[in-house]
Amino acid sequence: MSKKIPTRIYLSEDEIPKAWYNLRADMKNKPDPLLHPGTLQPITADDLAPVFCKGVIEQELDDTTRFIPIPDELYDFYRAYRPSPLVRAYYLEKELGTPAEIYYKFEGTNTSGSHKLNSAGPQAYYAKKDGLTSLTTETGAGQWGTAMSMACAFYGIELIVYMVKISSEQKPYRKALMEAYGANLIPSPSDTTESGRKILAADPNTGGSLGCAITEAIETAVKTDKCRYVLGSVLNHVLLHQSIIGLEAKAALDNFNIKPDIIIGCAGGGSNLGGLISPFMGEKLAGKLDARFIAIEPASCPSFTRGKYAYDFGDTGQTTPLIKMMTLGNGFMPSSNHAGGLRYHGMNAILSKLYQDGLIEAKSAVQTEVFDAALRFMKVEGILPAPESSHAIKAAIDEALECKKTGEKKVILFGLSGTGYFDMTAYSSYNNKTMNDQIPSDADLEKGFASIPKIPQNG
Numbered sequence: 001m002s003k004k005i006p007t008r009i010y011l012s013e014d015e016i017p018k019a020w021y022n023l024r025a026d027m028k029n030k031p032d033p034l035l036h037p038g039t040l041q042p043i044t045a046d047d048l049a050p051v052f053c054k055g056v057i058e059q060e061l062d063d064t065t066r067f068i069p070i071p072d073e074l075y076d077f078y079r080a081y082r083p084s085p086l087v088r089a090y091y092l093e094k095e096l097g098t099p100a101e102i103y104y105k106f107e108g109t110n111t112s113g114s115h116k117l118n119s120a121g122p123q124a125y126y127a128k129k130d131g132l133t134s135l136t137t138e139t140g141a142g143q144w145g146t147a148m149s150m151a152c153a154f155y156g157i158e159l160i161v162y163m164v165k166i167s168s169e170q171k172p173y174r175k176a177l178m179e180a181y182g183a184n185l186i187p188s189p190s191d192t193t194e195s196g197r198k199i200l201a202a203d204p205n206t207g208g209s210l211g212c213a214i215t216e217a218i219e220t221a222v223k224t225d226k227c228r229y230v231l232g233s234v235l236n237h238v239l240l241h242q243s244i245i246g247l248e249a250k251a252a253l254d255n256f257n258i259k260p261d262i263i264i265g266c267a268g269g270g271s272n273l274g275g276l277i278s279p280f281m282g283e284k285l286a287g288k289l290d291a292r293f294i295a296i297e298p299a300s301c302p303s304f305t306r307g308k309y310a311y312d313f314g315d316t317g318q319t320t321p322l323i324k325m326m327t328l329g330n331g332f333m334p335s336s337n338h339a340g341g342l343r344y345h346g347m348n349a350i351l352s353k354l355y356q357d358g359l360i361e362a363k364s365a366v367q368t369e370v371f372d373a374a375l376r377f378m379k380v381e382g383i384l385p386a387p388e389s390s391h392a393i394k395a396a397i398d399e400a401l402e403c404k405k406t407g408e409k410k411v412i413l414f415g416l417s418g419t420g421y422f423d424m425t426a427y428s429s430y431n432n433k434t435m436n437d438q439i440p441s442d443a444d445l446e447k448g449f450a451s452i453p454k455i456p457q458n459g
């Protein structure tokens with residue numbers, strides 16, 4: 001108990017988890033099933049087979065197996081860059097003058113720069129196991145595309161990445177990195193798919209969107225022999241893979257008998273947040289841990305705090321299964337001046353359910369406040385945080401300052417999902433004060449809500 005807590009708490013290689021934790025197994029109120037958009041019946045493995053790899057489909061539909069073993073060949077992949085450090089933020093605590101203890105789990109130590117590699121590895125592995133030769137995916141800011149490029153290089157699979165056009169123009173170095181790993185980059189919308197050609201015909205100058213890139217990637221996967229599609233967030237199997245974050249964090253804290261009081265993560269599609277909180281939420285559901293869970297999202301894309309709980313499509317082209325989730329509507333477009341990532345219209349189904357049941361709190365922050373927090377953090381902790389991750393920093397600082405007021409010595413754990421080396425354009429606009437905050441009006445949100453399908457399940 002009285003062991004001095006090191007600044008960086010590392011697990012040994014043998015302590016990397018041998019199985020992922022499937023939180024759904026311990027949820028009494030399970031998330032609603034994915035629905036087939038044509039029949040409105042729960043989706044089956046056969047329905048998903050043309051789009052996803054077999055191993056991934058099994059995991060997506062499994063809400064009863066508590067621990068799912070990590071295959072040996074994949075364990076080798078994880079060992080190349082894990083365990084990731086759990087850091088005691090001594091310097092941030094001092095800077096804030098808070099009695100709180102702050103810890104963060106840092107997922108930015110691999111070359112892709114974020115937690116996304118934790119799911120890219122398994123998805124490339126299952127593709128290889130199915131005898132596939134290529135995969136398609138989309139990328140917005142570029143972290144997922146980079147992670148997938150690395151994983152595909154490792155397992156010898158070809159990869160086509162549809163990168164949101166405006167992002168491919170703004171982030172040439174992301175593009176170069178993916179190409180260096182051997183990926184085939186296509187700015188989206190493109191003339192390589194029917195859906196892309198349709199969008200280009202309607203608006204030749206469009207900068208593209210994530211929803212549109214997803215539609216293109218799925219179309220190509222379905223039309224190509226021995227090819228499937230992979231997605232880096234939102235779906236339940238991604239959250240399962242990301243549980244490695246929470247399992248490692250919990251093992252490291254357990255080694256020092258530390259129990260968190262508040263657990264915080266930024267939320268785009270929900271994978272890093274869900275992965276971090278999973279094992280702790282499992283304990284909370286079992287009555288073994290009394291902790292608060294906080295999701296923080298951008299005020300410009302507020303799916304938790306201002307969204308609707310409804311069945312919606314995962315993409316703008318309305319081709320995916322229907323997911324019961326907190327959503328702004330598949331047609332919602334966040335303001336283009338929003339630099340901080342986390343631009344997805346929906347939220348993972350498990351997290352949406354937990355939110356409905358009052359087990360997760362949600363907050364939003366505007367981007368200038370998020371960058372204020374990022375700078376405060378990086379100046380003392382020495383890590384350049386990703387804009388996405390900086391949302392979590394902002395929420396953690398707020399909680400720590402609350403402890404300063406009340407004098408409570410709470411234990412705060414947050415997810416630092418990645419580094420910001422490829423986000424310097426956003427930092428520049430913060431530095432020269434051209435960054436501004438745009439919060440969608442209720443009328444803006446209504447436009448997005450209008451795209452939520454009008455099916456009996458949505459009342």
Ligand SMILES: *Cc1c(COP(=O)(O)O)cnc(C)c1O
Pocket residue numbers: 113114115116143144232233234266267268269270271272273341342386388389417418419
């Ligand atoms: C992609 C990304 C996110 C958001 O995705 P989630 O699925 O919500 O985790 C957050 N942080 C970083 C660094 C990312 O790359």
